[in-house]
Amino acid sequence: MSTRGCIAMILAGGRGERLGTLTSHYPKSAVHFGGKHRIIDYTLSNCTRSRIDTVGILSQYLCDDLQAYIYGSYEGAPEHSDVYMLSPQNKRDPYRGTADAVYKNIEFIERFDPECVLILSGDHIYSMDYNEMIEFHKATGAAVTVASTQVTINEATRFGIFNADENGRVYGFEEKPKRPKSCLASMGIYAFKWSALKQYLLMDSVSILTKRDFGGDILPKMLRMGESIYTYRFDGYWQDVGTVSSLWQANMDLIDDPAARQIQDNEWISQVSYANNTPDFVASGAVVGQSIMAGECSILGDVEHSVLSDSVTVSRGAEVVNSVVMPGAYIGSNVKIYNAVIGTGSVILDSAEIGADNGLDFFVDRDICARDVSLVSPWACVAEGMVFQSGSHIYNQRLEEWLAGMDTKMDENRFSVHHGQHAFIHQMSVV
Numbered sequence: 001m002s003t004r005g006c007i008a009m010i011l012a013g014g015r016g017e018r019l020g021t022l023t024s025h026y027p028k029s030a031v032h033f034g035g036k037h038r039i040i041d042y043t044l045s046n047c048t049r050s051r052i053d054t055v056g057i058l059s060q061y062l063c064d065d066l067q068a069y070i071y072g073s074y075e076g077a078p079e080h081s082d083v084y085m086l087s088p089q090n091k092r093d094p095y096r097g098t099a100d101a102v103y104k105n106i107e108f109i110e111r112f113d114p115e116c117v118l119i120l121s122g123d124h125i126y127s128m129d130y131n132e133m134i135e136f137h138k139a140t141g142a143a144v145t146v147a148s149t150q151v152t153i154n155e156a157t158r159f160g161i162f163n164a165d166e167n168g169r170v171y172g173f174e175e176k177p178k179r180p181k182s183c184l185a186s187m188g189i190y191a192f193k194w195s196a197l198k199q200y201l202l203m204d205s206v207s208i209l210t211k212r213d214f215g216g217d218i219l220p221k222m223l224r225m226g227e228s229i230y231t232y233r234f235d236g237y238w239q240d241v242g243t244v245s246s247l248w249q250a251n252m253d254l255i256d257d258p259a260a261r262q263i264q265d266n267e268w269i270s271q272v273s274y275a276n277n278t279p280d281f282v283a284s285g286a287v288v289g290q291s292i293m294a295g296e297c298s299i300l301g302d303v304e305h306s307v308l309s310d311s312v313t314v315s316r317g318a319e320v321v322n323s324v325v326m327p328g329a330y331i332g333s334n335v336k337i338y339n340a341v342i343g344t345g346s347v348i349l350d351s352a353e354i355g356a357d358n359g360l361d362f363f364v365d366r367d368i369c370a371r372d373v374s375l376v377s378p379w380a381c382v383a384e385g386m387v388f389q390s391g392s393h394i395y396n397q398r399l400e401e402w403l404a405g406m407d408t409k410m411d412e413n414r415f416s417v418h419h420g421q422h423a424f425i426h427q428m429s430v431v
Helices: 017-023 040-049 063-073 098-103 106-110 130-140 194-205 214-224 244-256 258-265 396-405
Strands: 006-011 054-058 082-086 116-121 124-126 144-150 160-164 170-175 184-193 229-233 238-240 287-289 302-304 319-321 336-338 340-342 353-356 374-376 387-389 413-419 422-428
Touching: 006 040, 006 098, 006 130, 017 244, 017 374, 040 054, 040 116, 040 124, 040 130, 063 082, 098 106, 098 116, 098 194, 098 214, 106 194, 116 130, 116 194, 124 184, 124 258, 130 144, 130 184, 130 229, 144 160, 144 214, 160 229, 170 214, 170 229, 184 194, 184 214, 184 229, 194 214, 214 229, 238 244, 244 258, 244 340, 336 340, 340 353, 353 374
Parallel strands: 006 054, 006 116, 054 082, 144 229, 287 302, 302 319, 319 336, 336 353, 340 374, 353 387
Antiparallel strands: 116 184, 124 238, 144 184, 160 170, 160 184, 413 422
């Protein structure tokens, strides 16, 4: 199905609170990933691969930023697709859930009179030809087919979990169960018969006992009503990057996991690469090992097992290990960074340390920074010599709170760091 018989609706409207301050300037789907891309690029490249002609992107949080990226940076979007940004027309009536977002765009879908509607997530890393799933969906005659993948029993509590027979017919479903009965997890990829989807969206819209969610409301109701629901089992690499630790892990997988590397190297995602074409500069005496660099990086220190987006500077004596560094970040002399995500445009001044075995525990955040992965917010400025424990969540407001607690008063300070032809000027004012 390569024509208007099937259209795709990408859910890209969430704030992504589990990513902490990483989404303070970007919606979750527009966060940088893998050095060369944004997270949403992977779903869009799958639409290109599958020859899906019409793609609607349902955006709400910081939707102007995502629209600017799609229409500005995303050159032509998928080559043979029409991409539409679909944010709430009335800001006083926002999307109240995944199902509500699609319900409020029923008129848009009706314009194309599709047989099948794909509902996709804009925050997953994977490579899939949706046509294979659509053909399976048509062959079974299902009202809805949901892609699924095997997860561990410990991970199963984070997902919608299916019970299905050997043919894929679903007879049980639980959203984020405390005691999972299987490890077959929903990937948040749905192929709906449009007639069935429209019916259940309309029913859900008048219900008072609903959160307007596909996994929490629509699927369970369809199951109770005896609808034909099938699961399409996907065996390839897939990662939901909705948390700091999963985003960090997926970036590390690009180095360690052949299946993840294959996604990054395939022709579809390569078509949507926005890496800087200027070569990286690696100074004499600097060491770069098992790492990805996206272009125009200046490396004077050591980078090991890390992913660097474009225009990153690593100064002399600095060490960056097992970390993800987003565009334009400046890392000063003798800085030590271990197991961290460093946000866009952040400045880390000389001799600071992030991910230490000891140091300031004021910044440790076990909810946002699980698995001892530290996070530095986009555009944050870390002062010279500060030392942070692993699992720290570092952002300007938190730095101000700490300094205030230490009865420290600072006049307005300006930090200006020059390297080559580039200058980063960051200002932090603390009273």
